[in-house]
Amino acid sequence: MSVDGAIHIELVRAPHGLRRVGCLLRRMGAFGLVELQKLTHDRTELFTRMVQPALWLLIFGTTFSRLHVIDTGGVPYLAFLAPGIIAQSALFVSIFYGIQIVWDRDAGILAKLMVTPAPPAALITGKSFAAGVRSVAQVVGVLVLAYLMGIHLTFNPLRILAAMAVVVLGSAFFACLSMTLAGLVRNRDRLMGIGQAITMPLFFASNALYPVDVMPPWLRTLSAVNPLSYEVNALRALLLGTPGNTLLDVTVLVVAAVLGVLVASALLRRLVR
Amino acid sequence: MTDPAIDCSHLTHRYGEFTAVDDLNLTVQAGETMGLLGPNGAGKTSVVRVLTTLTPVQDGTVRIFGLDARRDTMDIRHNIGYVPQQLSIEAALTGRQNVDLFARLYDVPRKQRRARVDEALDAMQLFDVADALAGTYSGGMVRRLELAQALVNRPALLLLDEPTVGLDPIARDGVWSQVADMQQEYGMTVLLTTHYMEEADALCDRVALMHHGVLQTVGTPTELKAGLVSEAAPEPSLEDVFRHYAGSDLSEDGTRRGLKEIRSSRRVARRVG
Numbered sequence: 177m178s179v180d181g182a183i184h185i186e187l188v189r190a191p192h193g194l195r196r197v198g199c200l201l202r203r204m205g206a207f208g209l210v211e212l213q214k215l216t217h218d219r220t221e222l223f224t225r226m227v228q229p230a231l232w233l234l235i236f237g238t239t240f241s242r243l244h245v246i247d248t249g250g251v252p253y254l255a256f257l258a259p260g261i262i263a264q265s266a267l268f269v270s271i272f273y274g275i276q277i278v279w280d281r282d283a284g285i286l287a288k289l290m291v292t293p294a295p296p297a298a299l300i301t302g303k304s305f306a307a308g309v310r311s312v313a314q315v316v317g318v319l320v321l322a323y324l325m326g327i328h329l330t331f332n333p334l335r336i337l338a339a340m341a342v343v344v345l346g347s348a349f350f351a352c353l354s355m356t357l358a359g360l361v362r363n364r365d366r367l368m369g370i371g372q373a374i375t376m377p378l379f380f381a382s383n384a385l386y387p388v389d390v391m392p393p394w395l396r397t398l399s400a401v402n403p404l405s406y407e408v409n410a411l412r413a414l415l416l417g418t419p420g421n422t423l424l425d426v427t428v429l430v431v432a433a434v435l436g437v438l439v440a441s442a443l444l445r446r447l448v449r
Numbered sequence: 450m451t452d453p454a455i456d457c458s459h460l461t462h463r464y465g466e467f468t469a470v471d472d473l474n475l476t477v478q479a480g481e482t483m484g485l486l487g488p489n490g491a492g493k494t495s496v497v498r499v500l501t502t503l504t505p506v507q508d509g510t511v512r513i514f515g516l517d518a519r520r521d522t523m524d525i526r527h528n529i530g531y532v533p534q535q536l537s538i539e540a541a542l543t544g545r546q547n548v549d550l551f552a553r554l555y556d557v558p559r560k561q562r563r564a565r566v567d568e569a570l571d572a573m574q575l576f577d578v579a580d581a582l583a584g585t586y587s588g589g590m591v592r593r594l595e596l597a598q599a600l601v602n603r604p605a606l607l608l609l610d611e612p613t614v615g616l617d618p619i620a621r622d623g624v625w626s627q628v629a630d631m632q633q634e635y636g637m638t639v640l641l642t643t644h645y646m647e648e649a650d651a652l653c654d655r656v657a658l659m660h661h662g663v664l665q666t667v668g669t670p671t672e673l674k675a676g677l678v679s680e681a682a683p684e685p686s687l688e689d690v691f692r693h694y695a696g697s698d699l700s701e702d703g704t705r706r707g708l709k710e711i712r713s714s715r716r717v718a719r720r721v722g
Contacts, residue, residue: 184451185451185454185479185514185605186605187514187516187524187527187528187605188524188527188528188602189524189527190521190523190524190526190527191556199556202553202556203553203554205553206550206553206554209550209553210539210542210546210550213542213546214539214541214542217541217542217543217582218541283535283536283537284533284534284535284536284537285537285538285539287498287503287533287537288531288532288533288537288595288598289554290503291501291502291503291526291529291531292526292551292554292555293523293526293527293554293555293556294554448503449504
């Protein structure tokens with residue numbers, strides 16, 4: 177193995193210009209594919225995660241629909257609630273992605289990935305996409321349950337597909353929020369506490385369970401800056417046909433997701449230092 | 450003339466007040482196998498992390514095949530393979546999927562990808578178990594899988610940070626024989642850190658010994674051993690050289706780092722089963 181004279185090394189150069197964009201997209205796809213592959217090896221998670229939304233619909237929804245205390249503007253409470261539960265279950269899936277990335281850091285996986293030519297944005301986007309895919313499975317589950325319970329949600333496949341896209345966007349934002357927090361606190365236990373601390377406030381400060389009109393003014397302000405409210409609005413418009421500004425809702429979700437990817441990517445390197 | 454594979458000049462790296470690497474000057478020629486030795490806390494891992502571009506260069510200059518580690522990080526990443534200290538694989542993916550991810554991240558062309566993944570798995574004698582979940586692999590197999598990941602892009606420089614720590618002697622021999630085979634086949638430069646002196650003696654063209662962040666000596670194992678010949682020790686081993694330069698003291702910091710590494714390894718061991 178000794179070195180005799182000069183060795184000719186052909187170095188690979190990083191792509192430049194437009195080729196960089198193509199490579200970035202391919203790497204995002206690679207991370208997304210990995211998350212799908214993980215899901216195919218263990219599908220039990222998809223079923224166990226369905227328990228909580230099912231309980232919300234079956235117990236909370238059924239009980240509150242009998243009380244008739246929440247003015248939902250002529251929409252049956254269970255129908256009003258179902259899109260909120262879809263958004264909530266997607267939130268619960270996504271908000272713990274930061275813990276997963278800290279786990280990857282502790283296991284050395286993150287360091288190994290960070291020295292590949294894949295930029296942090298590709299990794300973050302891939303994870304966000306995975307959160308979206310897992311959440312889409314929740315959409316399917318809640319829709320099936322809602323149909324079985326006789327809740328009148330749309331059967332239009334295009335609207336259902338659009339609702340899935342909305343859920344992917346919302347999940348991407350909340351996964352990025354979680355990974356941003358991971359980059360800030362860098363500790364799994366602390367992050368678990370923060371995740372639990374912010375999940376319910378995010379849920380209650382949205383229109384998932386009740387309309388914005390019945391909220392006190394301070395809560396309305398919080399709801400107006402809470403992306404979960406925009407996700408629920410878009411889902412209600414798509415699945416129930418309630419009037420709304422879906423374009424605004426989707427724009428807010430896209431902007432939130434893009435900002436989330438940028439901030440989480442900027443903080444990712446802090447995790448491995 | 451070919452640029453050196455690694456050229457560190459006055460490299461200094463600090464963690465707050467603690468100087469982990471102190472004014473390191475080290476050159477590794479292309480095609481060479483260099484061992485970086487030293488007790489826990491000597492600064493070996495910090496050097497490797499800078500060389501991989503995982504940690505930015507704070508003071509001094511680092512060039513990899515003439516590429517500046519501050520400026521040309523992406524170019525460098527395209528030409529290196531890295532195996533970190535921890536056993537770091539995705540246990541929920543198969544061996545093939547683990548390697549395929551790295552082939553994608555390193556832009557191995559789609560037409561060649563399958564063949565290159567198979568080649569890397571075959572070289573590490575994992576082809577027959579490639580479709581089993583990596584979580585079912587033994588420690589030695591996981592290490593070989595990591596080597597397959599690091600080699601799938603046929604790197605010009607392979608950085609191995611204590612790749613045989615925690616492995617039994619047979620698994621260690623297996624790992625080193627695969628590295629030696631690949632090194633001979635592709636003419637890679639290899640920089641490895643290890644605590645096992647007999648391995649460094651057998652595998653390395655030269656070794657560099659660090660202690661408290663300072664480079665103590667560099668030379669071929671034969672040269673270093675010859676420097677210690679005395680009447681009392683007519684045939685010193687590399688371990689004697691290690692003890693001569695590192696002494697038997699373990700600083701408080703070194704002990705703390707050692708315990709941290711053990712805890713980290715145990716966490717990973719639990720994760721990968």
